[in-house]
Amino acid sequence: MFRAVVRLSTSGVRSLARTRPCNSVPLASRCYSHAKVETDEEFDARWVTYFSKPDIDAWELKKGMNTLIGYDLVPEPKILDSALRACRRLNDLASAIRILEAVKDKSGPYKDIYPYLIQELQPTLSELGISTPEELGMDKL
């Protein structure tokens, strides 16, 4: 849903990345590759599955989170929920709080994304006992 904001650029980048070089291209048309573009739901499902691995290890969590934050999007609440549960399996509260900080930073100038995420994640946060950075006073210098 949040990727609607940057969908054009995302899809543009994706298709450009997979474009094969076309030498004689008329100016008006674009050379899209014939590879299937992943839908938002497939993307979300893939990441939820990644973090839902029961025996996920710390490296995989790190790699997954760093990659996910590297994308030009704010992850859906269900992906974050899966990631926070992975932190719980790894007994890593600090990383869980760090993930919340990271998605707040990812939202950039769109200040209403983060409150929405917290609202959606509130059941998980209460269940697992994860405090938000705001509750701990860590959102201020």
Next chain:
Amino acid sequence: MIPTIPAEALRGLDSPLSLEEQQPVYVDQGFLDRSPTDSETGPTPILETVPQHWSTARLEHLKVPSNVGCLPEDHIPSDKLLPRVQLSCFAKKNMLHLTAGHVGCFRRALVALTNSGARMSTHGHHEVSKPVDMSQPMYWDRLDIPLPDRPWKDVLDSTDKSLKQKEKGPWNALSNEEKIALYRLKFQHTYPEMKRPSAEWKTVIGGMFIFFGITGLVVIWQGLYVYPEQPKTFGEEWQAKQVQRMLDMRINPIGGFSSKWDYEKKQWK
């Protein structure tokens, strides 16, 4: 002695087995560890076994001591090292070192890199700069890398360890202070701290103006002491005489210089 092919090696040529079925036989005649003055008592084979593959051959005689290639100080026993904080043993053993003193901007990474990062920051910079082991995972605070390769504080004392034990239980049981402490164990800066504004721009602008000022002083001094006298043709009187001469010569009378002068009224048009 002229080397001859030993009979064992020629064995296979008349064998009823096919070439694939025959085992290759290597009989080392010990040429490599015999000097020419050795008495001719026959070959002293080293490896009278099935030949070894190069990847699995026993090469004890070729093994290099593990500290070869490290800095010379690695050969010094640790108690005789210069009075400085001891590196952990695995940092010493690793081959890859970076002398942080040469790389000024890595001084912060140097502080961050050593194992008990939080403790190192309290040590002053009066010690000999220690080599930073770049082959180990580094801690780095980055907005786009939320989970660095390594926790901030690796070396945990007993209170930290007990806190870590408590972390394995339900997190609802942790107090806010404990949660903050767990965060600080793993990370150096929070996101707001990473994004804190610095006063660097003042240094930059100030430095710019200082350089402008110095340049201005240099230019003024140059004008006073370096440039030679202005030619006399620049003087007011000379210029006036020059203009009069040009008008008398009727320079560009149609559309140019003299056309702008009214010769009757003796003034500029």
